[in-house]
Amino acid sequence: MNQEVTLGGLTLKNPVLTASGTFGYGLEYDSFFDVAELGGICTKGLSLAPRHGNPPERICETPAGMLNAIGLANVGVEYFCEHKLPTLRERGVTVVANIFASSVEDFVKITERLERSPGVAAIELNVSCPNVSQGGIEFGRDPALCAQVTAACKAVTQLPIWVKMSPEAGDIVAVAKACEEAGADAVTAINTIRGMSIDPSTGRVRLANRTGGLSGPALRPIALRIVWDLVGALRIPVIGIGGVFSAEDALQFLLAGASAVQVGTASFSDPTAASKVRQGIAAYCAAHQLTVSELIGRGRPDSRR
Amino acid sequence: MNQEVTLGGLTLKNPVLTASGTFGYGLEYDSFFDVAELGGICTKGLSLAPRHGNPPERICETPAGMLNAIGLANVGVEYFCEHKLPTLRERGVTVVANIFASSVEDFVKITERLERSPGVAAIELNVSCPNVSQGGIEFGRDPALCAQVTAACKAVTQLPIWVKMSPEAGDIVAVAKACEEAGADAVTAINTIRGMSIDPSTGRVRLANRTGGLSGPALRPIALRIVWDLVGALRIPVIGIGGVFSAEDALQFLLAGASAVQVGTASFSDPTAASKVRQGIAAYCAAHQLTVSELIGRGRPDSRR
Amino acid sequence: MSHPDLTPLAPRRQITANLARRDSMGPAYHVLTFDVPEGVDARPGQFTMVRGAEWGDAPLLPRPMSYLSGGRRPSILIKVVGDGTTRMARAVPGEPFHLLGPLGNTWPEVTEGKRPVLVAGGVGVAPLLYLARSLAPHGVRPIALYGGRSERDLPMHEELAEVCDLHVTTEDGSRGERGRVTQLLPDLLSGDVEVFTCGPDRMMAAVAALCAPREVRCIASLETPMACGYGVCLGCPVKRAEGGYLYACMDGPCIDAASIDWGDGAAAGGAA
Amino acid sequence: MSHPDLTPLAPRRQITANLARRDSMGPAYHVLTFDVPEGVDARPGQFTMVRGAEWGDAPLLPRPMSYLSGGRRPSILIKVVGDGTTRMARAVPGEPFHLLGPLGNTWPEVTEGKRPVLVAGGVGVAPLLYLARSLAPHGVRPIALYGGRSERDLPMHEELAEVCDLHVTTEDGSRGERGRVTQLLPDLLSGDVEVFTCGPDRMMAAVAALCAPREVRCIASLETPMACGYGVCLGCPVKRAEGGYLYACMDGPCIDAASIDWGDGAAAGGAA
Ligand SMILES: Cc1cc2nc3c(=O)[nH]c(=O)nc-3n(C[C@H](O)[C@H](O)[C@H](O)COP(=O)(O)OP(=O)(O)OC[C@H]3O[C@@H](n4cnc5c(N)ncnc54)[C@H](O)[C@@H]3O)c2cc1C
Ligand SMILES: Cc1cc2nc3c(=O)[nH]c(=O)nc-3n(C[C@H](O)[C@H](O)[C@H](O)COP(=O)(O)OP(=O)(O)OC[C@H]3O[C@@H](n4cnc5c(N)ncnc54)[C@H](O)[C@@H]3O)c2cc1C
Ligand SMILES: Cc1cc2nc3c(=O)[nH]c(=O)nc-3n(C[C@H](O)[C@H](O)[C@H](O)COP(=O)(O)O)c2cc1C
Numbered sequence A, B: 001m002n003q004e005v006t007l008g009g010l011t012l013k014n015p016v017l018t019a020s021g022t023f024g025y026g027l028e029y030d031s032f033f034d035v036a037e038l039g040g041i042c043t044k045g046l047s048l049a050p051r052h053g054n055p056p057e058r059i060c061e062t063p064a065g066m067l068n069a070i071g072l073a074n075v076g077v078e079y080f081c082e083h084k085l086p087t088l089r090e091r092g093v094t095v096v097a098n099i100f101a102s103s104v105e106d107f108v109k110i111t112e113r114l115e116r117s118p119g120v121a122a123i124e125l126n127v128s129c130p131n132v133s134q135g136g137i138e139f140g141r142d143p144a145l146c147a148q149v150t151a152a153c154k155a156v157t158q159l160p161i162w163v164k165m166s167p168e169a170g171d172i173v174a175v176a177k178a179c180e181e182a183g184a185d186a187v188t189a190i191n192t193i194r195g196m197s198i199d200p201s202t203g204r205v206r207l208a209n210r211t212g213g214l215s216g217p218a219l220r221p222i223a224l225r226i227v228w229d230l231v232g233a234l235r236i237p238v239i240g241i242g243g244v245f246s247a248e249d250a251l252q253f254l255l256a257g258a259s260a261v262q263v264g265t266a267s268f269s270d271p272t273a274a275s276k277v278r279q280g281i282a283a284y285c286a287a288h289q290l291t292v293s294e295l296i297g298r299g300r301p302d303s304r305r
Numbered sequence C, D: 001m002s003h004p005d006l007t008p009l010a011p012r013r014q015i016t017a018n019l020a021r022r023d024s025m026g027p028a029y030h031v032l033t034f035d036v037p038e039g040v041d042a043r044p045g046q047f048t049m050v051r052g053a054e055w056g057d058a059p060l061l062p063r064p065m066s067y068l069s070g071g072r073r074p075s076i077l078i079k080v081v082g083d084g085t086t087r088m089a090r091a092v093p094g095e096p097f098h099l100l101g102p103l104g105n106t107w108p109e110v111t112e113g114k115r116p117v118l119v120a121g122g123v124g125v126a127p128l129l130y131l132a133r134s135l136a137p138h139g140v141r142p143i144a145l146y147g148g149r150s151e152r153d154l155p156m157h158e159e160l161a162e163v164c165d166l167h168v169t170t171e172d173g174s175r176g177e178r179g180r181v182t183q184l185l186p187d188l189l190s191g192d193v194e195v196f197t198c199g200p201d202r203m204m205a206a207v208a209a210l211c212a213p214r215e216v217r218c219i220a221s222l223e224t225p226m227a228c229g230y231g232v233c234l235g236c237p238v239k240r241a242e243g244g245y246l247y248a249c250m251d252g253p254c255i256d257a258a259s260i261d262w263g264d265g266a267a268a269g270g271a272a
């Protein structure tokens, strides 16, 4: 059955992408599977200048989840466009550039740089990183600020702009609606929620950054609820993220109305997770004689059924 | 080593309570252990009139957690005071009455009823139940409304008033501070976070209420981070809740500065969980030659260490 | 009871018991037998909450399972459906489990002069086989109707045949009569029988619907999701015919089918 | 490398392999040997990410483990410290595991004319024993210093003695010299040795501090928490002496100790 999904102007070959920060720059998975088979990949968050990131410890495991405080270590947008993007393009990978900045101006500059580089399918604005002191989550909580970043980036590019929602906004729907009005082509939900962990044997906080973003299956029920609410409130597509480890998990998001899903932490547990999710969705569609588009939103009471 | 903790005017024999809604009215545990050995128990949320609660399904399991949408089924404050409280008092159980209403007036009426009943040690205001359409989480998100409920209840009782925080408030610290200023004797954090689950094999939302509150270990890192932030911002004590399953988990909260902890979902996995947590904390104190009061906040950089 | 002031039948305990043996009947059905030197006073119809002592954070909650037998070697019959039962199905003798029980009520006494008709669907056979075995010493031999999708879904049918007059149906006709177990029932529903049933909600609803107009007492053993098993979580409501809810763990699991609002065939909200 | 553009050494694969045998040396130490018919080209110093195929949602991440051997029967030596290793320690032959590897770099070649001195702490013996065994056919017999709290913390010391000149220390004096392994080192640090070390961070920092002033090359195998093991999560940074970070999974795990900022004795932020 047809696996294509359309997100605003962009058509993906299937609804499975990999989540930013959990799939490197996409080239690291060569020996595991052909990344071009996926709907797309979201790059590690790119900033204007390269960043070293936070001191160790940056990660720790929690029940059915993990905390990370990477601090957006990355090669920088320039290096990415020069050294990574050409190879990705050659291989036919659909690339969504996830970007991060601590000012509207820098968001715009990164967008301009990407606009000039062939091979980018969409730009995902990370306005919701919980692990940096400047910018990060502050943007993601404030509807006006989010709208401003969205509009400013839209103004300098033809590329679709996706905005990545922070689950820590008091009123996420309001933030998403502001982005929609400002011209966002889609929203992605959710980024991690800040958590922390203490080692009782030493009495010390485990992460150097104190807090880190919680990801993984632990988060999935919260992500699914937020995606459901956003789908009900928005006209633009919603891309679901949070604890997608299997096709069944991905199906929950699609049934809730997400137009696509991103596989994150799962790639750490199993580097072929995204490929397996893709195959599992295809198998489900075949068994139920449904295209992916027909599947989307089918779990909502307002759908046919 | 001394296990006593002082929460405002109230001294508990140890820092371990059971969380509301996960320990019935305390009498159900007779055959498992002597409930009077605990620092205290929080009752199932009491409303003015008895409530039937939500239709089934009310619960479902999620990775390292569960969703519940009980809808505050309870016997009502009157029945509780008549039929449960006397027995609890007789057995020497420290009882914290968790109460819920959808209007300030009803909060006050319930408080007045409890004020007249000997055997209540404190009142915990559930301003953060995610599973009822009226009241519930709306109160818990709004600093002004929370402060109003707190002040109104304080005005009609000598009993300590604890306010239970919703993790879904955009700015939890602001809500807690408003409660502190309105006279709250302590805050308890956190209540559940709304999540949902869909069964891909049927395409149906699992809970009749659609969403349910996520509890259990999955939630613990988020709860710990919120407790840490509240301890840093408030003068009144903070009681930690969220995924406390073992003494090690409880110690994380105490080291973060919580003055006591509540054991919730753990009682379902093991009805003696709260007793084991109490024993484990005592053993840790003995091994480290620390009283519980000395332990509290010891994981914070501003503490002695 | 409509508001949840639930009082237990008998004292219950949580014990840690080692798996003594696992008898696997194909990939899906397994009898787990535990070593409990001091014994468990578990009666037919009652259940236990079962959790591996080493499960860690997931699966989180214990799983409700009907006793297949009590005493010093209590046993359960499990059907593999998800993570918890998958893990149980792989347990090896010696592995420790937490068993919390006995919980819930028992099947009521069979009324003097009535012959019990047991209607079992798949793994629902467990509490009914235990019931039949407990009646045998009293010279009572029930009629049993036992249905499944195929012959692979009829675990313990031989054991059931030892203590009952057994009639089997399978949807694919691979054993017994082709069709559903409920098609055998109408012929048996005279004034001198009583029905005891356990199986998928839809089956039990159909059984209840056949019994009601004929004024045959029908007791159904309900399976609802449960977090605690003893009346505190309030997670196991069943719609009561007169409005409000019954709680499967305390008012049941064995409940007179007439007191339940079977709705669209799913007393427990569609769990089974 | 200071900014994280990490490129792998060699193709890596994730395979599912059954546990072939478990050799348990007391409750804490276990050698797990897997069946990999097609073989794994794993060299001394490299590691594999290990996860039980049936672990479900928790423990969530695979655990990094040094190879103790490669080939068709690759093995690892585990020390029980938390949930993951507890589960591994209870695995029974036949149980399936996901093994992702080989990952990371290898110990560098021993410089011509130098004698290797291996300094092992506890379970850190694994990659060093593999190294020593790989040197034996070339006629190289390293000196090995092996320390632990007590004799129970010296797994595989007999195997190590077969291929090395072994000196043992225990903090409680229950075997070998009483004290720490580092006290034996100064006497050996002449111009004609090279040091290879794996063990607790604090031990490795002390070893590095002894080697540096004497200009003895010291290679440390680092243990940091890891989520992926192949350069994408950026969770495994180690402070670099010149500022910025090295990544243990890609720049290591075998790293020249002089290039690391050992800080307060915890290169990996205190993980070990
Ligand atoms: C009183 C009672 C007696 C039971 N007796 C038996 C028995 O003898 N043999 C047997 O095989 N099964 C029995 N069940 C059903 C059994 O509890 C479930 O099949 C089991 O909990 C599924 O767990 P899982 O982890 O494999 O499935 P999952 O689907 O992964 O479980 C997820 C969650 O849903 C709950 N759940 C899923 N299905 C059911 C169900 N049908 N009933 C209740 N909870 C469910 C689980 O407990 C768990 O919390 C009984 C249920 C009840 C309430
Ligand atoms: C390259 C490398 C090689 C290693 N080789 C071995 C070996 O041969 N034998 C052995 O016993 N151990 C080895 N370790 C350490 C081993 O990975 C940890 O002890 C193990 O992950 C602990 O898992 P757990 O679930 O039992 O502990 P938990 O404390 O429950 O683990 C929680 C989380 O912390 C991580 N973690 C905890 N301790 C460590 C640690 N010391 N290093 C890295 N991550 C940690 C775990 O991976 C997990 O994600 C190695 C580590 C690395 C990085
Ligand atoms: C190690 C790690 C690094 C991450 N880095 C980024 C990032 O750079 N930009 C971003 O938008 N999200 C980042 N995320 C968030 C993920 O893209 C995703 O939103 C989140 O992990 C939830 O999905 P999951 O549960 O499937 O992992 C990161 C997550 C992890 C675990």
Ligand SMILES: Cc1cc2nc3c(=O)[nH]c(=O)nc-3n(C[C@H](O)[C@H](O)[C@H](O)COP(=O)(O)O)c2cc1C
Residues within 6 Å of the ligand: B019, B020, B021, B022, B044, B045, B046, B068, B070, B072, B098, B126, B129, B164, B190, B191, B192, B214, B215, B216, B217, B219, B241, B242, B243, B244, B262, B263, B264, B265, B266, C233, C234
């Ligand atoms: C079944 C169930 C019922 C609950 N009912 C209430 C309630 O009536 N009032 C309340 O304040 N909190 C209620 N809670 C929330 C718990 O008290 C607690 O805040 C939450 O479960 C997080 O803690 P835990 O992870 O230890 O369970 C309930 C939780 C569960 C699981």
Ligand code: FES
Residues within 6 Å of the ligand: C225, C226, C227, C228, C229, C230, C231, C232, C233, C234, C235, C236, C247, C248, C249, C250
């Ligand atoms: S009340 Fe908890 S299972 Fe019935």
Ligand code: FES
Residues within 6 Å of the ligand: D225, D226, D227, D228, D229, D230, D231, D232, D233, D234, D235, D236, D247, D248, D249, D250
């Ligand atoms: S980058 Fe993931 S473990 Fe090194």
